[in-house]
Amino acid sequence: MFHPKIADFSATRHILKTFNLRASKRLGQNFLIDAEVVQKIVEATEISEGDEVLEIGPGIGTLTQGLLEGGAKVTAVELDKKLPAVLAKTLEGYENFKLVQGDILKVDLENLMPQNFKVTANLPYYITTQILLTLLEKKLPITKIVTMVQREVAERMTAAPGSKIYGALSVAVQFRSDARIAFDVPPTAFLPQPEVTSSVVICDVKEKIKVADENFFIKVVRASFGQRRKTLLNSLTGAGFPREIILKSLDAAEILPSRRAETLSLEEFAKLSEKILQSLN
Ligand code: SAM
Numbered sequence: 120m121f122h123p124k125i126a127d128f129s130a131t132r133h134i135l136k137t138f139n140l141r142a143s144k145r146l147g148q149n150f151l152i153d154a155e156v157v158q159k160i161v162e163a164t165e166i167s168e169g170d171e172v173l174e175i176g177p178g179i180g181t182l183t184q185g186l187l188e189g190g191a192k193v194t195a196v197e198l199d200k201k202l203p204a205v206l207a208k209t210l211e212g213y214e215n216f217k218l219v220q221g222d223i224l225k226v227d228l229e230n231l232m233p234q235n236f237k238v239t240a241n242l243p244y245y246i247t248t249q250i251l252l253t254l255l256e257k258k259l260p261i262t263k264i265v266t267m268v269q270r271e272v273a274e275r276m277t278a279a280p281g282s283k284i285y286g287a288l289s290v291a292v293q294f295r296s297d298a299r300i301a302f303d304v305p306p307t308a309f310l311p312q313p314e315v316t317s318s319v320v321i322c323d324v325k326e327k328i329k330v331a332d333e334n335f336f337i338k339v340v341r342a343s344f345g346q347r348r349k350t351l352l353n354s355l356t357g358a359g360f361p362r363e364i365i366l367k368s369l370d371a372a373e374i375l376p377s378r379r380a381e382t383l384s385l386e387e388f389a390k391l392s393e394k395i396l397q398s399l400n
Contacts, residue, residue: 122188125181125209126154131310134179138205142311146199147243150178153308157185163265163301163321164239166191173232175223175240175250178202180209182241187213194231196223223250228259235260241267244313248272248288255295255324256337264296264322273300273318285381287344291337293385296322328389332396339392343380351383351391352376360395368394 123130131152135141142148151157160182164172168190177183177195179202186193192215197203203220210216219226224246238261242250247268254264268276271284276292277300278285292298301319306312330336342358343351351374355365369376372390374383383391 122184122212124154125179125184126151126157128152128310131179131181134205134209138201140201140205143199145245147176147245148178148199149241149244149309149311149313151181151241151308152310153304156304156308157182159302160239160241160265160267160319161185161189163319164189164191164237164263166237171232171234171236173228173236173238175238176243177206177218178241180206182239183210183216184213186239187216191215191237193217194219194236196221196226196231198222224253228257232259235262237261237263237265239265244269244272251276251288252291255291256333258333261324263324265301265319266322267304267317267319269313270303270316270318273320276320276322280384281382283381286347287341290340290344290385290388292322294327294336296324296327298322328385330389330392332392335396336389336392339395340380340388343383343388343391347379347381349379350377351380354380355395364395364398368398371398 131150142150166189170191172186172191172193174183174186174193174195177197183193183195194217196219200220203218206218238254254261275284275286275288277298278289299321301321304317304319343354345358346354352365356362366376368391371394374387374391
């Protein structure tokens, strides 16, 4: 079967017109129209024949087509109820494609993707952080995440301790993966054009540091960054942890109470959360 390339301005406009659709701002719909960018995202996903890929928000199937042509088995989750009819047409004849209509934050991913899989997405920007945190905090068998995000989010994901933009997202991403910015994408690669530059981030998911209780670790990280300008001692007590326990745990972890969350390395957060957990039990 001959499949015309979707990643093209005229093809995308034609598809939207045929189905009487307008890109929805509310759903963060900015469709890729640059075949080179699609190719680079597919290459960044490093697909081996038969790899299972979860795509979040396939839209009209632009990136999906690239992934399928690259040999992936794609399961896509799309929230927009109008798009299944479009995808049935644009991806007609591709056998390794499965579509689930629903919200990626609500879909039961454990059952949908039981074996090792990769995630590739041109994410809807209004919920990028929530999606990333959901993917990283659930213990899913993900090996790699390749996502298009706003440049500013990409910088936060990969920020090092001590930098102004290092925060709870940086720790969550780097706790579960080696993350790097692969390349930038200008607004002209999309229809409609977003207002900001985007970046593709590659996260190689792996266990980096062992902690006794991951949920507790995340709770401590979030509480530490709760009030950025405050010291760790004040942020953590402000979040409801008993002052005596925090002072004792900081001392045991060899972290000065006057330090701020943005100066702590991943290892220090891990050590601190372990000490607090031990003191509470
Ligand atoms: N992958 C397509 C592309 O690259 O051209 C579309 C990307 S567009 C930036 C984001 C897509 O995510 C849209 O199709 C939108 O409808 C979908 N979306 C928005 N919120 C979603 C959610 N909560 N769950 C699943 N898909 C969602």
